[in-house]
Amino acid sequence: MKTSEKLKILADAAKYDASCSSSGSNRKAAPNGIGNAAASGICHSWAADGRCVSLLKILLSNACVYDCSYCLNRRSNMLDRATFTPEEVADLTINFYLRNYIEGLFLSSAVYASPDKTMADMVEVCRLLRQKHRFNGYIHLKVIPGAANDLVLQAGFLADRLSVNIELPSEASLKSLAPQKSKQGILAPMKRIGENFTGFQLERKKSRNSPSFCPGGQTTQMIIGASAESDLHILNLTENLYNKMSLKRVYFSAYIPVNEGPLLPALATAPPLIREHRLYQADWLLRFYKFQSHEILSPAFPNLDERLDPKAAWALRNFDLFPLDINRASYEELLRIPGVGVTSARRIIQTRRVAAIREQDLKKIGMVLKRARFFVTINGKYLGDTSLSYHRVVSALCKAEPPGTNKLLHHSRQLRLF
């Protein structure tokens, strides 16, 4: 099969993988080498569904020996199969790079032959790029669950970012929908990557000559909606992955029905894109707004409200904590006000050092008043409408959702990458 035919099959097969985004690396071009992985050196463009399209994003192979129920590439599906050689992927990457088509490589693979054989070939792609072609650009490599430790270690010394897909939010779902994978086979390499990442970062602080291990950190991807776990379960797991495995990002991928099966949601089901969107917002609260998962959801409220962003939903459940005075609230309190982001909270603190903030300053500071007004006072004045009942506040906040959220409710088509 010609390389171009393989490329068509394997680029198309990679489109369901969401776990690539910014490089996380900052490494300039080496003397006599080509490419760089400076944070500003990689141009990111984002598809409307959040997928990153700036890298050459391909599978090494789609000839899978596993049979995960939800996956298009599973062994039991009849489809065109192809496998690149490591040399072909390295040559394609360099050719595309030199033509300015891409800034780096995102390489994943189905499991062909065995996890070790697949991982060894992926590591070989990296070795060829780094050592033969002296490619210094960004490489994001998927780790194959079950691959040997030393292969994972080698991958960490060659790639900028690694990811092990957690796939499903619980061991029970994994057993039922991906029986050839195991929780241990996924979490063990993740843990090792996390430990090595932290260990080598400390070493590099002591000596610049220490090797760098996976400088962009690790990410993972979780399929949402293929199994029955609640958002509370998913968010607790996400929080644990950040805290215990030093993950940089957890990506959520709305389940796209491509196969039929008694254990899967019906084929006609549209991907739960609004749920995915709300989970990303909740993830943002964990990472940047100092929230903990038990504050966002609880056994009494195990799922995110699809009508409202999670911060607004939290604020409404804790309405007794509001209104907050914009000129007195602490930074942490400001972050909890719907319509106040990290940048506007910082600006409020900075502006207050010089003079008290006036009502007319709020828009300039970047506050989204149509959401924030129900939760704040300024110089003694409440900005919301006191005649509104709780339900009308909810309805006003739903209307104040940013444009695009409604589109998500209707837009369920998977975008093509190439």
Ligand code: SF4
């Ligand atoms: S291992 Fe499972 S999810 Fe991965 S390509 Fe094979 S069938 Fe698909």
